[in-house]
Amino acid sequence: MEHIKTDICIIGAGPVGLFAVFEAGLLKMRCHLIDVLPQVGGQLSEIYPQKPIYDIPGFPVINAQDLVNGLMDQIATFKPGFSLGERVDHLERIEDGTFIIRTNENTEVHSKAVVIAGGLGCFEPRKPAIEGLEEFEGKGVSYMVRNPELYRDKRLVLSGGGDSALDWTIFLSEVASEVTLVHRGDTFRGAPDSAEKVFELANRGKINLVLQSHITEIHGNGHLKGVTIQGKNNDVSTIETDYLIPLFGLTPKLGPIADWGLNVDKSAIEVNTLDYSTNIEGIFAIGDINTYPGKLKLILCGFHEAALMAQSAFKFVYPDQKLSFKYTTVYGVNTF
């Protein structure tokens, strides 16, 4: 288990979480960020990295990934820590008023304040609506390929039509004894090279390609044994398999945040607009994850919220010090 001690633990490394590091750093507060995604940037990097953004003050237009890169440059001086690809499962306020945060990878962070900048929640795999699917999770059904060797010499069904489904089909065709790809369409819109390769593998009999079809049922007894596939003309067939990997991308869900005793309204955390504090002392929520009268889900509003939050978080980090407001134009940015 990794133990990390910091002043502020920021849950979510999207643009607002990153900027919170800057505002905290100006007040000499160190930050550690945790994000379920393997990279920083939140929605900007995961959903629309190449899209232009027009409402960041001072930038008539900026590409989403460029904004993330700029924020990383801006906060580098404050040396934040990162735990990426980890989901916060446990958040506890202990007797002395500080917090213990634990992730699914057993990283433990001890902090004096917590800032939830989780956007729309944790990005989780989108699951197809197949009855009983969740019963087989970890027993033949998984939504990502963590260890390809698990599938060596096994029978495998993948479903989906995006890049991820294509890439893993190609890769696992060399590993598994039998690979079947089920796709609702008759063409693929992923990378043309990958699509071509998948058709070529199917023509050579290396994989089974089942198009214009979808999986309607799964079968097994303690472990997955087979799937039922329905075609365009409602023709139905069942094939035996050891594993099923549905690959339909990621979608944000509130996830464990809902269980931390925070006041939540429609998947958003209620805050006091004085400082974006939640109903739990020492926990703040900024950016798209919070809600208050007049809330606008804009990056620039999240930046504002980060600045006000930091002023208030100061008293949890330095309870014996007085805070004096300083301008960067006068004092610059002093590193730790």
Place this chain on the structure above:
Amino acid sequence: MIKIKVENKEGEVQIIEIPEGINLNLMETLKAYEYNLRATCGGMALCSDCHCHVYEGWETLPEAQEQELITLDTRPDATSFSRLACQIKISSEIDGLSIKLMGEGD
């Protein structure tokens, strides 16, 4: 007025009446009529939160562009009559459209 029949995820059906000349897409309009659509990407055809099945009026819709088709491929519940509401402009052409909302709400 443009009339659109909307079935929400709970199966409730309502006909909404939209004034002509409203400069919105169908996703924005549905949100304005207080349908629970999350619309993570805000209308860039990237998230599929506004995924809908089209029951009637398919032929009145403009053809889907590449990005919309790519995103629809990430939906396990997509059919050959699936569209993203954010890619449908409100106009008199789509009067009589009938849809069922399939995407995520808040």
